[in-house]
Amino acid sequence: MDLELHGKLALVSASSGGIGEEIATVLAEEGAEVIVNGRTEASVEKALGRIRARVPDARLAPLASDLGTQEGTERAIRDFPVVDILVNNLGVYEPVGFLDSSDDQWFRLFEINVMSGVRLSRHYLKPMLAKNAGRIVFIASEAAVTPAPELPHYSATKSMELSVSRILAEQTAGTRVTVNTVMPGSTRTEGVRQFIQELFPDLSYDDAERRFMADNRPTSLIQRLIDPREVADFVAFVCSGRSGAINGSALRADGGIVRSVF
Numbered sequence: 001m002d003l004e005l006h007g008k009l010a011l012v013s014a015s016s017g018g019i020g021e022e023i024a025t026v027l028a029e030e031g032a033e034v035i036v037n038g039r040t041e042a043s044v045e046k047a048l049g050r051i052r053a054r055v056p057d058a059r060l061a062p063l064a065s066d067l068g069t070q071e072g073t074e075r076a077i078r079d080f081p082v083v084d085i086l087v088n089n090l091g092v093y094e095p096v097g098f099l100d101s102s103d104d105q106w107f108r109l110f111e112i113n114v115m116s117g118v119r120l121s122r123h124y125l126k127p128m129l130a131k132n133a134g135r136i137v138f139i140a141s142e143a144a145v146t147p148a149p150e151l152p153h154y155s156a157t158k159s160m161e162l163s164v165s166r167i168l169a170e171q172t173a174g175t176r177v178t179v180n181t182v183m184p185g186s187t188r189t190e191g192v193r194q195f196i197q198e199l200f201p202d203l204s205y206d207d208a209e210r211r212f213m214a215d216n217r218p219t220s221l222i223q224r225l226i227d228p229r230e231v232a233d234f235v236a237f238v239c240s241g242r243s244g245a246i247n248g249s250a251l252r253a254d255g256g257i258v259r260s261v262f
Contacts, residue, residue, distance in 0.1 A: 004241030006031035010085035011076070011124075013037050013067045013116060016047035018189040019139065020089040022228035025051050026236045027085070028058035035080055037063040037090075039072075068092075068112035073119040082127045085239045088117035088161075089139040093154040095195070106153045113157035114164065121168055121179075128177045135239045138165045138181040139231075142254040145183070148216075158183075162250050169248030178247040182235050185254030186217055188225035221256025 005027060015024040016038025024034045028051060036051065038044040041064040048060050063079065066072035067090050091113045096105060121136055128134025140161045147155035162181055169179040186192060193205065199216075200208035213223055234253045237243055252258055 001242065003030045003236060003239075005085075005236070005239070008032045008084040009035070009080070009082075010087065010239065011035040011037065011063070011080060011083045011120070012087040012089055013120065014090035015087075016043040018191060019184065019187055019228050019231050020087070021047050021051065022232035023087055023089060023139075023235050024060075025054055025058075026229070026232040027239065028055045028060065030236055030240070032085065032239075033059040033061065035061045035063050035083070037065065037067060037076070039066045040064055067116045067120065070115075070119065073116065073123075076120070077123050083124055084128075084133065085135045085137075086120055086124045087137045087139065087235065087239065088120060090116045091139065091141075091154075091157070093151050093195075095150045095199075096152070097150070098152040101153055106156075109153045109157050110160075113154070114160050117161060118164060121164070125168060125171065125177070125179075129172065129175055132176050134177045135243075136165075136168060136177075136179040137235055137238050138162075138179075139235070140165075140181045140183045140250070142183050142185045142252065142257045144181075144250070145260070146258055150216075165250070166248050172247060176244060178244065180238055180246055180248070181250045182231070182238060183250060183252045183254055183258075184231045185220065185226050185252075185257045186212075187228055187231055189228060192225065217257055219257050219259050220254075224255070226253070226255050 010027050010032045012024045014020040015036045028034045044062045044064045065075045138161045141158045143155040144158035165181040196212045
């Protein structure tokens with residue numbers, strides 16, 4: 001299937017690793033020019049090298065900028081004033097009990113996880129509407145609808161992304177611009193691998209993952225962590241010209257963790 005991404009310019013925030021890098025890789029495979037973002041030039045250059053090793057003819061542009069800050073977002077907008085596709089992938093998490101969490105921890109995650117997407121979308125949606133074409137995708141989490149007790153502030157920010165995405169989608173009525181959210185389940189990135197190993201330090205990683213799924217994600221129907229490529233393939237379709245009928249939606253790629261038909 002041709003996803004009609006040739007000639008499109010895509011910005012994927014936090015794409016120097018994890019799910020973001022995998023999304024950037026798949027978009028590049030499909031013919032899009034991809035702006036690869038990380039906080040440092042070194043991390044971006046390493047990601048560019050890894051992507052080019054997998055996609056030799058990839059058309060890539062570097063963006064070393066911390067999009068979790070207002071200054072970093074302004075730099076991105078200055079360097080790339082218009083894009084066809086925006087994937088708001090930037091997000092951080094940290095385990096903490098609700099009663100032990102501080103205001104600073106909540107404000108930090110709000111600034112990074114929510115405001116990064118708000119600032120970028122607020123700018124890039126306008127030229128998309130003027131051109132009557134474009135895609136914005138927020139990468140949330142199953143924690144948006146099934147909050148994780150060990151990640152209270154993260155879960156709250158992911159729920160907020162669902163609202164922001166829908167509010168933006170309302171602005172696109174009658175156009176060929178779409179705004180959607182994709183909610184991956186727990187995905188086997190390096191960060192998640194480290195998080196799981198820290199939860200169960202006395203177990204091998206494979207045993208720790210099985211324990212994590214059994215204890216922390218027992219409703220998963222696939223009973224394993226999701227491969228980043230599985231998420232990236234889905235996101236690429238939502239970004240594509242083939243997904244015009246999908247707008248204002250919260251789309252689950254969670255391995256069946258959420259026990260709901262809606």
